[in-house]
Amino acid sequence: MPMNSEFTCAFxxxxxPTFVDFSAGSEQSYIEDCQVCCRPNILYVRIDEDTLEVEIDTDYDG
Known part of the structure; x- marks a missing residue:
């Protein structure tokens, strides 16, 4: 079940905007390019299993 969410570019x-796939688990990490500057961001996603609240931290890739 994907959910609309948002991350702030680390660059x-x-x-x-991004989509978080709840079926991938409560802790995830993946790389997504910024739609503005096109640089890759590592997204660290945490999902609260009780409230389904999504928290996303970003870091540089490279």
Whole structure:
């Protein structure tokens, strides 16, 4: 079940929409390019299993 969410680019600071797939577990990490500056971001996703609240931290890739 994917859910709309948002992350802030670790390079340029711009907000980016993303989809979080709940079926991939409560802790995930994957790389997604910024839609503004096109640089890769490592997304660290945590999902609260009780409230389904999503928290996303970003880091540089490279």
């Amino acid at each position: 340029c600071g711009e907000p980016n």
